[in-house]
Amino acid sequence: MREVTATGHSVEAAVESALAQLKTTKNQAEIIVVDKGKKGFLGIGARSATVTVRKLETPLESAERFLQDICNQMGVNASISAKKSGRNIFFELKGDKIALLIGKRGQTLNSLQYLTQLVINKNSDEYLRVTLDAEGYRxxxxxxxxxxxxxxxxxxxxxxxxxxxxxxxxxxxxxxxxxxxxxxxxxxxxxxxxxxxxxxxxxxxxxxxxx
Known part of the structure; x- marks a missing residue:
């Protein structure tokens, strides 16, 4: 679940409800106020506030999606595992036709590693170093x-x-x-x-x- 529409007695309450359902925080979400709501007079004519909250991808999720898209476009059925140690990110690709992702003397793999590093650092608060491996090639x-x-x-x-x-x-x-x-x-x-x-x-x- 990456998007939730929630209501509340105020915009703030509706946002908190949506964030709780998505299990995320404000800095990892896009918030769209659909209806600010209305208090009414003595409860008459009151209307709940409505918001739509979308959970944003983390830099790691963006990188994984990028790699998966590349694999799909190349016709490679690959699984992707990721490990994070400080600012170092290690991706391991496994699956069929993995040689297509490695290329001659690792040239394709090195290019993918470079592009993945660009993707993961596009919206990252800190510089992350990426190592990309495929079936233990490195x-x-x-x-x-x-x-x-x-x-x-x-x-x-x-x-x-x-x-x-x-x-x-x-x-x-x-x-x-x-x-x-x-x-x-x-x-x-x-x-x-x-x-x-x-x-x-x-x-x-x-x-x-x-x-």
């Missing part, structure tokens, strides 16, 4: 990136030359950087702008020994 991708980082680092050491990786979003570049912090003789840096930003893995130059 963890699988993380392990794949760690293996890629280690293989590339060993190759760079072997050939003695720097190697550039393909462009990646910032969260994936961070995984690469962290994975190689413990490998001696290797340094990493990011290069490029926007969608072309990528990581360069380089063997550190050894100092020249003086005779």
């Amino acid at each position: 963890e699988r991708r993380k392990q794949s990136l760690i293996q890629l980082a280690e293989r590339t680092a060993h190759k760079a050491l072997k050939i003695g030359k720097e190697i550039s990786l393909e462009p990646m979003p910032s969260n994936e570049r961070k995984i690469i950087h962290n994975a190689l912090t413990g490998i001696k003789g290797i340094s990493t840096c990011s290069s490029g702008e926007d969608a072309f930003r990528h990581i360069i893995i380089s063997p550190e130059k050894k100092p020249i020994q003086k005779a």
Whole structure:
């Protein structure tokens, strides 16, 4: 139930009745006064006040509806679960044809995550950070990136030359950087702008020994 029409001896009483039925508060509702009512004289001609109250979506509900609409439009029958920890929101998508939501190397999933973050922060009083996952893809991708980082680092050491990786979003570049912090003789840096930003893995130059 998202809308209730209620009556009362005053507008305030009618609003309180509607809010109680919707189990919400004034700042989470849209209130429309249909009839202000009339006290009458000695009760004669009195008329109750009438209001219509609509329960507004929370930022989390707006984001869930957005994701569900996208899934429906893409023909994906997906269930959506959400967890909130402070300002961090974690959405998990599960269902059939989930690969359509992930896309090549997670590109579709990353785009959906970005759009969902825009939706959830549109009417939020505080900035919320969104993480969107689908059937545990994020963890699988993380392990794949760690293996890629280690293989590339060993190759760079072997050939003695720097190697550039393909462009990646910032969260994936961070995984690469962290994975190689413990490998001696290797340094990493990011290069490029926007969608072309990528990581360069380089063997550190050894100092020249003086005779």
